[in-house]
Amino acid sequence: MSGIKIRGTGKGVPAGVITNADLEGLVDTTDAWITSRTGIQLRRRCDGQSLTDIAVQAGRQALTRSGVTPEDIGVCIVATLTPDTLVPSAACCLQRELGLPEDTLCFDLNAACTGFLYALHTMECLLAKSPRKCGLVVGAERLTRVTDWTDRSTCILFGDGAGAAVAEWREDFPSICAVLGCRGDQELLRLAGPGAPEPCYIQMEGRKVFKFAVEVVPLCIDQVLAKAGKTVEDVDFFVFHQANARIIDLVVKKYHIPEEKYYKNLARFGNTSAASIPLVLSELEEQGKVGPGSRVLMVGFGGGLTWGGAYVEFA
Numbered sequence: 606m607s608g609i610k611i612r613g614t615g616k617g618v619p620a621g622v623i624t625n626a627d628l629e630g631l632v633d634t635t636d637a638w639i640t641s642r643t644g645i646q647l648r649r650r651c652d653g654q655s656l657t658d659i660a661v662q663a664g665r666q667a668l669t670r671s672g673v674t675p676e677d678i679g680v681c682i683v684a685t686l687t688p689d690t691l692v693p694s695a696a697c698c699l700q701r702e703l704g705l706p707e708d709t710l711c712f713d714l715n716a717a718c719t720g721f722l723y724a725l726h727t728m729e730c731l732l733a734k735s736p737r738k739c740g741l742v743v744g745a746e747r748l749t750r751v752t753d754w755t756d757r758s759t760c761i762l763f764g765d766g767a768g769a770a771v772a773e774w775r776e777d778f779p780s781i782c783a784v785l786g787c788r789g790d791q792e793l794l795r796l797a798g799p800g801a802p803e804p805c806y807i808q809m810e811g812r813k814v815f816k817f818a819v820e821v822v823p824l825c826i827d828q829v830l831a832k833a834g835k836t837v838e839d840v841d842f843f844v845f846h847q848a849n850a851r852i853i854d855l856v857v858k859k860y861h862i863p864e865e866k867y868y869k870n871l872a873r874f875g876n877t878s879a880a881s882i883p884l885v886l887s888e889l890e891e892q893g894k895v896g897p898g899s900r901v902l903m904v905g906f907g908g909g910l911t912w913g914g915a916y917v918e919f920a
C-alpha cells in the first residue's frame with residue numbers, strides 16, 4: 606500500500622468564447638460538420654488572461670475545496686505545452702501567486718494531452734519522499750495561441766482552460782496504478798518550439814490520431830483495471846480525455862458503460878489538452894457526482910505520442 610487520493614479539484618475557465626459560427630467565418634466549415642464529427646460547439650479563449658491566470662484560478666479553487674492550505678503543499682506540477690514563458694515555468698509562477706512555501710518542488714511537465722496523468726503519477730512518486738504530503742497538480746493550456754486559424758482540420762478542435770487537483774499521499778492509501786506509455790512520432794501530431802524554422806502551430810493527421818485513440822484507450826482501461834485488481838463495475842466514474850465525442854462514444858459502447866458513469870464537456874470546451882481531464886473532474890465534483898469515496902478511472906492520449914490511465918479515489 607501507499608499512494609495518493611484526490612482531496613479536491615478546481616477549474617479555470619477563460620472569459621472568451623469561440624462558437625462554431627465564428628469558425629464558419631474563418632475557414633470553409635459548417636456548424637453541422639463540426640458538431641456531427643467532433644461534438645464540439647464552443648471553446649474558451651484567454652482574452653486578456655494569461656495561462657498563469659487560469660492556472661491560479663483552478664489551483665486556488667482546488668485548495669479551497671480540499672481544505673488544504675498553501676503551506677501544506679510539498680510539490681506543484683503544471684502539465685502544459687503552452688506555458689506563458691519557458692522560464693519561469695508555469696509552476697514557478699503558481700508558487701508565487703498561490704504563496705506556496707519556497708521549498709516546494711515546482712516544475713512543468715509536457716506529455717501533451719496525457720500530461721495530467723503523467724503529472725499525477727509523478728506526484729504520487731514525489732510525495733512519498735516529500736516532507737509535506739499534499740501536492741497540487743494542474744493541467745492548463747492556451748492552445749488558441751498555437752492554433753493555425755487557416756487550417757479547418759485543427760482550428761475547430763482546440764480551446765483554452767485549466768483544471769487542478771490537490772492530492773494527498775498516505776501510506777495506507779492505494780496507489781493510483783498509473784499505466785503510461787510513449788511512442789516517439791514526428792508525423793501524426795507536431796508542435797514546433799520557439800526558434801524552429803516551421804511555424805509554431807499544432808499540425809495533426811486527425812484520421813490517424815483518431816485510429817490510434819480508439820486502439821489505445823481500451824488498452825489503457827484494461828491495463829489499469831488489471832493493475833488495480835478491479836473490474837469495470839468497481840468504477841464509479843470514467844473520465845476520458847475530451848478530444849472527440851465519437852472516440853468516447855465508441856469506448857463506452859465497447860465496455861457497456863452506462864450514461865450516468867461518464868461525462869462529456871467537450872461541447873463547451875473543445876479539446877483543452879492537459880486541462881481536459883482535470884476540467885472534467887472539477888465539474889463532476891462541482892455537480893456532486895464525485896466526492897469522498899468515489900472511484901474514478903481516467904484515460905488520456907495525445908501528442909508524443911503519449912497515452913495513460915489511472916484509477917484514483919477521492920478522499
Ligand code: ACO
Pocket residue numbers: 633634635638639642643717718757758761794807810811812813814815818848849876878906907908
Ligand atoms: N469542416 C468541413 N470539412 C472538414 C473539416 C471541417 N472543419 N475538416 C476536415 N474536413 C473534411 C476533410 O477535408 C475531408 O474531406 P475529403 O473527404 O474531401 O478529403 C473530410 O472532411 C473528412 O476528413 P477526416 O480528416 O477524415 O475527418 P474525420 O471524420 O476524421 O474528423 C477530426 C477529423 C475531427 C480531426 C478527427 O479525425 C479527430 O478528432 N481526430 C482525433 C484528434 C485527436 O484526438 N487529437 C488528440 C490529441 S490533440 C493533442 O495532443 C494536443
